[in-house]
Structure formats: structure tokens, C-alpha cells
Amino acid sequence: MHQKWWSVLFGVVMAAAALLFVVAPFAGWWLPKNVSSYGPGVDNLFYLILAITGFFFILTEAVLVYCLYKFADRPADTKAQYIHGNHKLEMFWTAIPAAILLLIALLQIKTWEDIKYRSKMPDPDVVFEVSARQFEWRVRYPVPHTMAGWTADWKRDNAEPAGAKSWAKQPHSDDIHVVNEIHTWKGANTRFYLTTRDVLHSFYLPNLRLKQDAVPGKRIPVWFRATESNVERDANGQWKLTDEWDLVCAELCGWGHYKMIGRLYVHKDKADYDAWLEQAQKDQDRKQP
Amino acid sequence: MIASPSANKGIIALALAAVVLFSGCEENYNENQVYPERSDPLVVEQFESSPVRIDPPGLFPNTLAELPNPKEAESPPTGKVVDPSKVDRGYRDAMGKALEKYFGRPLHPLVGGIEDSERDALKLDKETLAEGSRLYRLHCLHCHGLSGNGRGPTAPWVNPHPRDYRQGIFKFSSSSQPSGSRKPRRDDLLRTLKQGIEGTSMPSFALQSEKELDQLVSYVIHLSIRGQVEYEMLKEWNKASSKEKPKPGDVDDGMKEWITLIIGMWKGADAALITPEAFPEDLWGSIKHGYEVFQANYKDDKGTMQAGVGCISCHIDYGRANNLKYDAWGTIVRPLDLTQGVYRGGRRPVDLYWRIHSGINGAQMPASNNAVKTQKEIWDLVNFLQILPYPKMRAELREKYKDYTFEMD
Numbered sequence: 001m002h003q004k005w006w007s008v009l010f011g012v013v014m015a016a017a018a019l020l021f022v023v024a025p026f027a028g029w030w031l032p033k034n035v036s037s038y039g040p041g042v043d044n045l046f047y048l049i050l051a052i053t054g055f056f057f058i059l060t061e062a063v064l065v066y067c068l069y070k071f072a073d074r075p076a077d078t079k080a081q082y083i084h085g086n087h088k089l090e091m092f093w094t095a096i097p098a099a100i101l102l103l104i105a106l107l108q109i110k111t112w113e114d115i116k117y118r119s120k121m122p123d124p125d126v127v128f129e130v131s132a133r134q135f136e137w138r139v140r141y142p143v144p145h146t147m148a149g150w151t152a153d154w155k156r157d158n159a160e161p162a163g164a165k166s167w168a169k170q171p172h173s174d175d176i177h178v179v180n181e182i183h184t185w186k187g188a189n190t191r192f193y194l195t196t197r198d199v200l201h202s203f204y205l206p207n208l209r210l211k212q213d214a215v216p217g218k219r220i221p222v223w224f225r226a227t228e229s230n231v232e233r234d235a236n237g238q239w240k241l242t243d244e245w246d247l248v249c250a251e252l253c254g255w256g257h258y259k260m261i262g263r264l265y266v267h268k269d270k271a272d273y274d275a276w277l278e279q280a281q282k283d284q285d286r287k288q289p
Numbered sequence: 290m291i292a293s294p295s296a297n298k299g300i301i302a303l304a305l306a307a308v309v310l311f312s313g314c315e316e317n318y319n320e321n322q323v324y325p326e327r328s329d330p331l332v333v334e335q336f337e338s339s340p341v342r343i344d345p346p347g348l349f350p351n352t353l354a355e356l357p358n359p360k361e362a363e364s365p366p367t368g369k370v371v372d373p374s375k376v377d378r379g380y381r382d383a384m385g386k387a388l389e390k391y392f393g394r395p396l397h398p399l400v401g402g403i404e405d406s407e408r409d410a411l412k413l414d415k416e417t418l419a420e421g422s423r424l425y426r427l428h429c430l431h432c433h434g435l436s437g438n439g440r441g442p443t444a445p446w447v448n449p450h451p452r453d454y455r456q457g458i459f460k461f462s463s464s465s466q467p468s469g470s471r472k473p474r475r476d477d478l479l480r481t482l483k484q485g486i487e488g489t490s491m492p493s494f495a496l497q498s499e500k501e502l503d504q505l506v507s508y509v510i511h512l513s514i515r516g517q518v519e520y521e522m523l524k525e526w527n528k529a530s531s532k533e534k535p536k537p538g539d540v541d542d543g544m545k546e547w548i549t550l551i552i553g554m555w556k557g558a559d560a561a562l563i564t565p566e567a568f569p570e571d572l573w574g575s576i577k578h579g580y581e582v583f584q585a586n587y588k589d590d591k592g593t594m595q596a597g598v599g600c601i602s603c604h605i606d607y608g609r610a611n612n613l614k615y616d617a618w619g620t621i622v623r624p625l626d627l628t629q630g631v632y633r634g635g636r637r638p639v640d641l642y643w644r645i646h647s648g649i650n651g652a653q654m655p656a657s658n659n660a661v662k663t664q665k666e667i668w669d670l671v672n673f674l675q676i677l678p679y680p681k682m683r684a685e686l687r688e689k690y691k692d693y694t695f696e697m698d
Contacts, residue, residue: 135492136485171630173679179484179493255431255443261496286637287568289463289476 007068014061021054035245035266036208037225041111043209048107052100115210121223123154124191126184126273127164132194132201132214135256137247141176141183142167144277160221168193168219176281180262182247185273186229194220202250205264211250226266239265239276318426323394324436324515326385327373327455333524334369335653336615343613343621347445370619371527380526383537384519387544392515395435398422400511402548410556411475412507421508424501428494437512439618447490453618454509455516457551458651461634463643464558471650472558478506480635488631510555518547565642566664572672573689575665579673580686580695582666583607598660598670603653607677607697617651624654630678641671 024030034043113120127147129140142150146167153161182205184190194203196214204211208224230243247262267273329349373381391401398418400408408414425433432451434441439453452459461481462473482502485493494502522543526535535543569575581587585599605611608626616622625632634640634649645667648656661667676682683697 134490138487171679173676173682177636180495256492259428259492263496284637286639287642288565289562289639 003072004069007065007072010061010068011065014058014065018054018058021050032206033243033245034207034209035226035228035230036205036210037227038111038114039209039227041114045104045108045111049104052104056097115223118221121191121221122189122225123151123158124223125151125188125270126190127151127192129168129193129195130182130203130214131197132203132249132253132260133197134199134254135249135260137180137182137203137260137262138197139178139180139182140171141178141277141280142172143174143176143281144274146172146174176277176284178280180247181265182262183265183267183273183276184226185267185270186226188270188273189223189225191221191223194222199253200251201253201260204248204250205245206248207245207264213251226264229266229268231265231267231272233272239267239272241265318396318423320394320396322396322435323389324392326381327436327438327519327523329373329438329440330619331371331373331520331523331527332369332456332617332619333371333527335617336369336619338615340613340615340621343448343623346448349440349445349450349620371524373523376523376526377534377537379537380535380540383540384522384544387540388515388519390541391518391544391548392511393418395422395426398508398511400514400548400552402545403552407552407556410559411510411552412503413511417504417507418511420501421504421506421511424497424505425508425512428497429505432490437509437516443490449489449622450620451490453516454513455520456617456651457513457517457520457554458617459513460649460652461640461644462558462647462650463563464561465563465647466554466557466561468648468650468656470554470557471647472555474558474562475506478509479503482506484635486633487636488633514548514551514555517551518544521547521551563643563646565639565646566668568638569665569668569672573686575669575672576676576686577673577690577693578666579669579671580697582661582670583673598657598666600657600670614653616653622652627674628678638668638671638675641674642667645670 031043031046034040036042127142127150131138131140141147146163150161150164153163182192194212194214195218196216199216201214202211203214203222205224208226210222210224212220212222214220230241230245231239232242234240241263245264245266247264249257249260251257253260265276267276391399393399396419397415398421399415400413400418403413431441432443432447433439433454434444434451437454439451441451444451457472459473459478462471462477464471464474464477466472479502481491482497482505483493483495485491494505497505522535522540525543529535581589581595582597583600583604584597585602586594586596589595601607603611603624604627605624607628608624609628611624611626613621613623630636632641632644634644644654646656646658646664648654657667657670658664661670676686677697680698683695687695
């Protein structure tokens with residue numbers, strides 16, 4: 001008799017797991033705030049897959065719990081029945097999931113293109129380089145007038161200017177170096193070259209739904225556009241975050257992998273970003289203590 | 290219960306394990322944990338020999354067997370390494386007690402034997418140190434070790450090895466104190482924490498709050514003072530002839546004297562900032578002269594041979610072909626490859642100025658403020674360094690001075 005309690009245990013745990021999904025958005029345990037132009041595409045795919053897999057999860061678990069309950073405590077005096085299965089049923093429950101997977105594969109193409117394909121990346125308003133190393137993100141910005149030249153050429157030719165390409169390979173002496181901070185402004189087409197100085201890392205901005213592995217030896221172009229700003233200037237002229245949008249490492253890279261956190265600063269507009277860049281340049285160029 | 294007796298036990302065991310796992314660790318740090326007694330060898334004199342290779346991963350080079358020239362048979366010993374296990378047991382026990390009296394334990398650190406004004410100036414009060422200690426255990430201990438010995442579990446696996454604070458030497462300082470008593474200013478330590486050390490395993494801790502960084506700096510200073518007191522007293526005991534060895538009874542007074550001396554150095558650092566000269570106006574002229582000063586000697590405009598600072602003697606081929614050396618901690622270093630554009634102590638012009646002006650403590654980079662003819666020459670060197678990593682800028686230098694032969698590539 002007591003064997004039936006296992007089905008209760010399973011049933012309760014499965015029900016609690018399902019309930020968690022219902023409760024999570026209201027408890028703040030759900031997806032981080034989406035401030036990305038291609039974010040909705042990613043989230044929609046997520047919800048679609050969640051709905052499909054959730055349906056099948058509840059279905060199969062319900063069947064499991066039912067079987068656990070019904071067939072527990074059966075006396076061992078009945079002979080087992082051997083059946084050959086049901087060919088039609090097996091075809092059915094293979095073909096349907098295959099069709100669903102194919103559907104998902106087709107539906108995700110556009111979103112993947114928008115995020116990853118170089119031909120689909122819009123001409124950038126801001127360009128920089130992110131160099132991952134154990135255990136921080138070293139960011140290198142070109143000086144404003146250099147970048148203005150590239151972005152103008154980019155828009156005119158609709159192709160990556162040679163200057164930007166060579167800058168990605170070889171630093172300039174007037175580059176502005178910052179650690180663990182990504183700066184851009186609201187609505188700017190932001191493009192950067194992702195490199196790593198040692199092992200595999202992965203550039204992950206949860207709020208932008210952006211993840212890109214940093215592969216040793218490669219210089220990978222990545223783009224995003226933030227739809228909201230999280231930076232304000234306080235009374236002392238310091239730039240402060242109103243919302244923390246983390247940059248984290250998503251590829252295990254050593255003992256400090258969990259500590260490899262940076263911050264995303266999305267300024268209100270280009271003027272604010274330019275002001276910050278100018279200040280960063282001054283700080284780097286200090287000739288007096 | 291739910292199922293068979295053995296399954297019941299399994300469920301209870303799982304529940305208990307979950308309670309233990311998820312109960313957290315930090316609040317239960319052991320009251321009785323003390324700073325360990327120093328057992329690794331003390332390097333008391335700079336090694337002049339050249340190592341043949343950098344130490345392999347997982348090893349420190351300075352076990353007694355591996356360090357060159359341990360000479361202990363003579364009395365007093367003239368070697369460069371002191372084996373702490375050879376120091377009189379009674380003296381070591383007395384030292385251990387006194388160190389605990391003046392410096393406390395990891396959970397309750399303190400700095401005793403100093404004036405209140407000194408404690409305030411260096412922010413070494415008990416509350417700051419206790420919080421600093423907690424943060425240190427969280428963020429720093431696995432590399433820098435419990436007593437700041439640079440021998441935490443991660444330490445043998447990274448190159449360069451983490452800093453050992455116990456000799457009271459910190460590489461990157463903007464203080465103008467003479468070498469031997471040169472300490473970092475508080476700003477220097479804060480800057481190291483905020484920007485990390487590019488080219489090493491020291492990451493940036495800029496995401497900690499200002500207050501937390503301040504507490505960490507205070508704790509590091511505490512560890513350094515404690516370590517240096519222990520180091521100096523062991524060195525002193527070793528140096529004394531066998532008839533005049535200090536006695537256990539002398540430990541307390543001796544320690545107080547050392548604390549006073551070392552605190553004075555730390556206080557002096559904050560007041561002794563190197564303020565650079567005015568920046569030269571003729572930038573490219575400055576760069577060219579920086580190139581000249583970098584060499585051992587050069588011909589000036591009149592054709593007379595002048596002595597340069599001779600940076601090139603260590604930074605061979607501008608750092609591309611450097612030899613390995615030993616530093617003051619007995620670990621292996623190499624002069625920086627200046628063509629890479631990676632500067633450990635900071636890349637700002639003023640940082641490079643400080644490095645050249647007063648050298649890098651402990652690392653065989655000497656102070657050059659007396660080797661240059663005028664302080665402006667330090668700026669010339671800085672400006673030259675700033676174009677050195679960039680082939681286009683080197684080409685531009687050649688363009689501007691077509692008649693001059695630059696041997697840089």
C-alpha cells in the first residue's frame with residue numbers, strides 16, 4: 001500500500017515545479033529586463049519553446065504520476081505481458097516532435113540572422129574593442145575624431161572601413177583604455193571587436209540578450225542597440241548607474257570566472273557619451289598626480 | 290514514514306546535507322584561527338645570478354634547495370637566505386606571542402604599539418581592519434595567503450606569483466622616499482585595486498564600493514606591517530653572532546621599536562608624493578631625446594658623446610630580448626617588454642614618470658631621478674616609451690628626424 005506514496009511525492013514535486021514557473025515572474029525571479037533592440041525576438045523564441053516543452057513536460061509527468069499510482073502495489077503473482085508495441089503510435093510520437101523541432105529551427109532563423117550575421121549588422125555609431133582576459137574585460141576605445149571618420153565611411157560605403165579593421169588588429173597610441181566598463185548611448189548602433197588574451201571567455205550581457213564566445217586567435221565583430229539608458233550624472237559630474245546591467249563571463253575560464261563582472265553604461269545621448277569619453281581620455285593622459 | 294527504513298535514512302541524510310550546504314560559511318570563521326608562523330625561507334639579500342627559466346606551474350622557486358647561494362655554515366651567516374627553522378625555538382615562541390599581542394588574529398586584527406594619530410592617519414582602527422579582513426578572506430586570500438605571504442592555494446599556478454606583503458615592499462609607489470624605506474601611498478594601493486595589474490593575474494576590483502576598497506587597503510597595510518616586523522626580527526636574530534643572539538625576553542621591546550620604525554615609513558609615504566616637472570612643449574623633440582637617453586650613450590648636437598641613462602642595458606632590444614632576473618622576494622622576473630604597450634603599474638604618463646623617477650621597489654628597476662641630467666629627461670623617456678609600441682609612430686619619428694639613425698626595429 002505504501003508504495004503508492006511515491007506517486008504522491010512525484011506528483012507534488014512536479015506540481016511545485018510547475019507552480020514555480022507561474023509564481024516566478026511576480027517574485028522577480030524571471031528574465032532580466034530586456035533593453036535590446038533584438039531582445040524581443042529572443043524572448044519570443046524563449047516563450048515559444050517554453051510553451052511547447054512545458055506542454056510536453058506536464059503531459060509526460062502526468063502520465064508518469066498516473067502510472068506510478070495505478071500500477072504500484074500490484075501483487076507479484078500475475079505473469080508479465082509482452083507486447084510488440086504499436087508501430088502507428090511510435091510513428092506518431094516521433095513525427096510530431098520532429099515537425100515541431102523543424103518549425104522551431106525555421107522560426108529562429110530571422111532572430112539569429114539579426115544578431116549574428118555580419119551582413120545584417122547595421123552601420124555602427126560607435127566602435128570599440130573588448131579584450132577578455134583572466135579575469136576582467138579590458139575595453140579599448142578609439143579617440144572621437146577617429147571613430148567619427150569610420151562611422152561616416154561606414155555609412156557611405158556600407159562596408160567596414162580599412163582603418164577600423166587595422167585598428168582592431170593594432171592599437172593606436174591615443175586609444176582610451178578602460179577596465180570592466182562598456183559605454184554606449186541609448187539608440188546607438190554599437191559594434192565592437194571581441195578578442196581574448198588567453199583562454200576562452202564568453203561575452204554575456206543578459207539585459208541585451210547577447211552572448212558571444214571569445215575565441216583565442218579570433219577577432220569577432222558583435223553588435224547591439226540598447227533601447228534604454230541607465231546612466232545619470234550626479235552633482236559632482238560623476239556618471240552613476242541607475243540600473244545595474246551586468247556583463248558576465250559565460251564560458252568557464254579559471255578560478256576567477258565567477259568574478260569576471262563588468263558593467264554596461266548606456267548614456268542618455270551621444271553628447272553625454274562624448275563627455276564621458278573625453279573625461280576618460282583626460283584621466284588616462286594625466287601628467288600630474 | 291514514506292518508504293522502507295533504508296530509504297528513510299537516505300532522505301534524512303539528504304535533508305541534513307542540504308541544511309549544511311546552504312547555511313553559508315563566513316559568519317562561522319574560526320575564532321581560534323591564528324596567523325601561521327613563518328616557515329618559508331627569508332630572502333635577505335638580492336640574488337645577482339640569472340635564473341635559466343621561469344618557474345614551472347605549481348611551484349615556487351624559493352625553497353632552500355633551489356635558491357642560489359644559501360650559506361649558513363658561517364657565524365654570523367653571510368648567505369642571502371635565512372631558514373626560519375634555524376632560529377631558536379624559545380625566541381620564535383616569544384615572537385609568536387608578541388605578534389599576536391600587537392597584531393591580533395585574522396578574525397580580530399589590530400595594530401598595537403602605535404599612536405592614535407598614526408592609527409587614524411593610516412585608518413588602522415579595529416572596525417576597519419575587521420571588515421577589511423572579512424573582505425580579504427573573500428576576495429584575496431586564495432592568492433595572497435592568510436598572512437599576506439603570497440602563497441595561497443592559487444599562488445603557485447600563476448605567473449608572476451602574487452605579492453608577498455611580508456617584506457614591506459610594494460612595487461608601484463608614487464612616494465619619493467629613498468629606496469629601503471619606500472612605501473606605497475594609500476592612493477597607489479587603491480589604484481592597484483581599481484585597475485588591476487595588466488599583464489598579471491591581479492584583476493580589477495573596481496566593482497567594490499569605495500568604502501570596501503579602503504577597508505581592504507587598511508588590512509593589506511596591517512598584513513604588511515605585521516609581516517615586515519616578523520621578517521626584520523628574524524633577520525636580525527640570524528645576523529647577530531652566536532654570542533650576541535637576542536633573547537626571548539628582548540622580543541617585546543624589540544618588536545615595539547620595529548613597529549615604530551615601520552609605521553613611520555608608511556606615514557611618510559603619504560606625505561612624500563613625487564610631483565613631476567612641467568610637461569615639455571616640443572613633443573617630438575622630447576621623444577627623440579628620450580630615445581637618446583634610453584641608450585647607454587649618444588652623440589649630442591655638437592657631436593660630443595654623452596652618457597644616457599642606459600635603460601637599454603636591461604631592456605635589451607627595448608625589452609624584446611630581456612634576461613631573467615631574481616627580485617627581492619627570490620622569485621623570477623624579467624625587465625618589461627616595452628614594445629607591447631602593457632604597463633603593470635599603470636599606463637598614464639604620470640605613472641610611467643613615477644616608475645622611472647624612483648624605480649620599482651624590489652624588482653631591480655632602479656631609480657633614475659639622479660641618473661638623468663635634468664628632470665625633464667624623465668618626460669623625454671616617458672614620451673619615447675609612449676610611441677615605442679606603435680610601428681606607425683616610430684615611422685613618424687624617423688620621418689621627422691630623417692638625418693638621425695634610430696635603431697628601434
